[in-house]
Amino acid sequence: MHTLIPVSTxxxxxxxxxxxxxxxxxxxxxxxxxxxxxxxxxxxDTELTVVRRVVRAGEAVYRAGDAFDCLYVVHAGMYxxxxxSADGREQVVGLHFKGDWLGFDGIAEGxxxxxxxxxxxxxxxxxxxxxxxxxxxxxxxLMAAVHxxxxxxxxxxxxxxxxxxTLPADARVADFLRNWAGTLEERGLRTDCITLRMTRAEIGNxxxxxxxxxxxxxxxxxxxxxxxxxxxxxxxxxxxxxAALSAFVDRSLAAxxxx
Amino acid sequence: MHTLIPVSTxxxxxxxxxxxxxxxxxxxxxxxxxxxxxxxxxxxDTELTVVRRVVRAGEAVYRAGDAFDCLYVVHAGMYxxxxxSADGREQVVGLHFKGDWLGFDGIAEGxxxxxxxxxxxxxxxxxxxxxxxxxxxxxxxLMAAVHxxxxxxxxxxxxxxxxxxTLPADARVADFLRNWAGTLEERGLRTDCITLRMTRAEIGNxxxxxxxxxxxxxxxxxxxxxxxxxxxxxxxxxxxxxAALSAFVDRSLAAxxxx
DNA sequence: CGGCTGGTTGAGGCATCTCAAACGCAGTGG
DNA sequence: CCACTGCGTTTGAGATGCCTCAACCAGCCG
Numbered sequence: 001m002h003t004l005i006p007v008s009t010x011x012x013x014x015x016x017x018x019x020x021x022x023x024x025x026x027x028x029x030x031x032x033x034x035x036x037x038x039x040x041x042x043x044x045d046t047e048l049t050v051v052r053r054v055v056r057a058g059e060a061v062y063r064a065g066d067a068f069d070c071l072y073v074v075h076a077g078m079y080x081x082x083x084x085s086a087d088g089r090e091q092v093v094g095l096h097f098k099g100d101w102l103g104f105d106g107i108a109e110g111x112x113x114x115x116x117x118x119x120x121x122x123x124x125x126x127x128x129x130x131x132x133x134x135x136x137x138x139x140x141x142l143m144a145a146v147h148x149x150x151x152x153x154x155x156x157x158x159x160x161x162x163x164x165x166t167l168p169a170d171a172r173v174a175d176f177l178r179n180w181a182g183t184l185e186e187r188g189l190r191t192d193c194i195t196l197r198m199t200r201a202e203i204g205n206x207x208x209x210x211x212x213x214x215x216x217x218x219x220x221x222x223x224x225x226x227x228x229x230x231x232x233x234x235x236x237x238x239x240x241x242x243a244a245l246s247a248f249v250d251r252s253l254a255a256x257x258x259x
Numbered sequence: 260m261h262t263l264i265p266v267s268t269x270x271x272x273x274x275x276x277x278x279x280x281x282x283x284x285x286x287x288x289x290x291x292x293x294x295x296x297x298x299x300x301x302x303x304d305t306e307l308t309v310v311r312r313v314v315r316a317g318e319a320v321y322r323a324g325d326a327f328d329c330l331y332v333v334h335a336g337m338y339x340x341x342x343x344s345a346d347g348r349e350q351v352v353g354l355h356f357k358g359d360w361l362g363f364d365g366i367a368e369g370x371x372x373x374x375x376x377x378x379x380x381x382x383x384x385x386x387x388x389x390x391x392x393x394x395x396x397x398x399x400x401l402m403a404a405v406h407x408x409x410x411x412x413x414x415x416x417x418x419x420x421x422x423x424x425t426l427p428a429d430a431r432v433a434d435f436l437r438n439w440a441g442t443l444e445e446r447g448l449r450t451d452c453i454t455l456r457m458t459r460a461e462i463g464n465x466x467x468x469x470x471x472x473x474x475x476x477x478x479x480x481x482x483x484x485x486x487x488x489x490x491x492x493x494x495x496x497x498x499x500x501x502a503a504l505s506a507f508v509d510r511s512l513a514a515x516x517x518x
Numbered sequence: 519c520g521g522c523t524g525g526t527t528g529a530g531g532c533a534t535c536t537c538a539a540a541c542g543c544a545g546t547g548g
Numbered sequence: 549c550c551a552c553t554g555c556g557t558t559t560g561a562g563a564t565g566c567c568t569c570a571a572c573c574a575g576c577c578g
Contacts, residue, residue, distance in 0.1 A: 083421050085425075091425055105410055113414050137399050140393075150409045150410075151363050165350050210567055215527080219527085233575075235525095253346060472534060475559080477558095
């Protein structure tokens with residue numbers, strides 16, 4: 001039909017190949033996510049003026065309704081975004097780790113649509129949106145990186161919707177743990193013993209179920225040896241084998257379709 | 260803290276004010292959505308070379324797994340995006356009307372993550388992604404418009420997640436109809452009698468419930484005079500008053516929280 | 519110690535799903 | 549013209565998965 005022009009040929013002047021993979025992957029083969037994140041942060045640091053901000057557990061990076069001025073890139077820590085409706089319902093709609101952006105949802109309306117809350121102490125990089133627009137004009141690689149980040153978030157949201165609609169409660173919890181372990185693994189962190197920094201109520205809210213259901217699901221997963229609990233409290237979960245979680249999800253689905 | 264610099268001052272050279280509102284609304288007060296869409300399409304038409312493609316009902320604009328080359332802007336018709344999992348589950352994750360973009364989810368991975376299916380005959384504008392990147396570098400207004408579109412889609416996904424997690428089935432259907440009527444109203448179309456181009460099964464899939472539940476919910480809404488059915492088949496729904504749908508949602512929530 | 523927060527587990531209830539039957543409507547072919 | 553078929557819809561009755569309510573337990577901290 002038409003020939004595929006590599007993006008790099010039109011993305012403007014010379015770019016360091018070492019930075020290329022934090023943008024859209026049309027140009028290059030896949031690289032480890034940890035590397036991509038390091039390159040993204042390096043690119044931002046060189047192309048933009050960022051204000052580093054340290055946040056403590058429970059502190060809000062921004063609140064729903066705040067005027068949209070800045071985007072934030074997670075440099076350390078873990079964050080939840082909480083959608084708040086007019087009538088007061090609260091819903092955890094996203095979890096964010098190092099390398100993720102916070103605040104994309106504010107662009108369209110000019111104010112943020114949800115709260116972004118730190119779940120432990122961490123650091124975010126504030127980037128003024130007007131400066132980002134300017135930087136994207138100057139540096140196509142940066143623009144591509146922003147597009148990629150938004151695209152990834154859209155894909156994640158879709159997968160969440162699918163999980164909520166098609167998986168029974170136990171499988172949804174298993175899927176949740178699998179995703180969590182996956183993001184840790186991508187960042188080069190230990191996945192065999194992870195600490196959930198969320199209460200059962202928060203997990204349930206995120207997954208669309210009640211806290212008791214989460215607790216029961218975790219108990220069943222532990223009984224089936226798909227996960228384990230560390231002797232130090234029930235807050236830490238041992239995941240000896242991520243594939244076992246996937247297998248559990250598949251088994252749930254097979255059992256369901258098999259009547 | 261710091262003064263708010265209007266984006267327009269850094270967005271580059273002169274821009275026609277008439278086109279300004281299709282981008283982020285920091286610069287300008289809110290305008291009617293229909294106007295924004297017209298301006299978006301005009302901007303795209305002047306800044307980019309588009310290939311117009313007519314699609315018929317049931318036809319795929321793209322399929323999950325297809326290589327990501329192009330984005331699409333809806334010029335006419337109505338489309339659904341369907342997420343397909345490895346094990347064959349299908350989930351409608353989005354509905355798209357005139358002025359919406361299709362394919363953002365392909366940017367990050369280099370291939371599309373879902374099917375985009377036309378639900379009636381319509382027309383999409385194909386835009387090569389490399390050309391779009393170049394155009395965004397050239398025209399900051401275009402870049403802002405793309406960001407705004409992605410941001411809006413993120414916000415919509417989150418509202419969907421919230422509706423699925425917090426609303427009972429009847430209210431979820433009411434909310435669905437309200438959103439549908441809302442998008443029609445934004446585009447200057449009639450909202451008092453809308454034709455659902457989806458089967459009950461599709462609606463149910465989208466809302467995370469079974470087709471019988473959708474049917475019952477619609478029957479109850481009709482019994483409560485919140486909606487009506489046209490005499491010609493049950494496929495057309497009469498919505499005399501959109502506010503009545505919102506009121507129904509609120510009533511459901513009030514009844515639920517009241518124990 | 520005693521209160522508090524978060525977690526686990528059980529019993530019963532309810533919203534939704536499953537299964538099933540019947541209907542309307544459009545298309546098709548005799 | 550009518551029978552016949554297929555698909556989508558409606559409605560009912562029973563099953564079930566998750567929620568609600570409640571009791572109890574385990575850490576933690578003043």
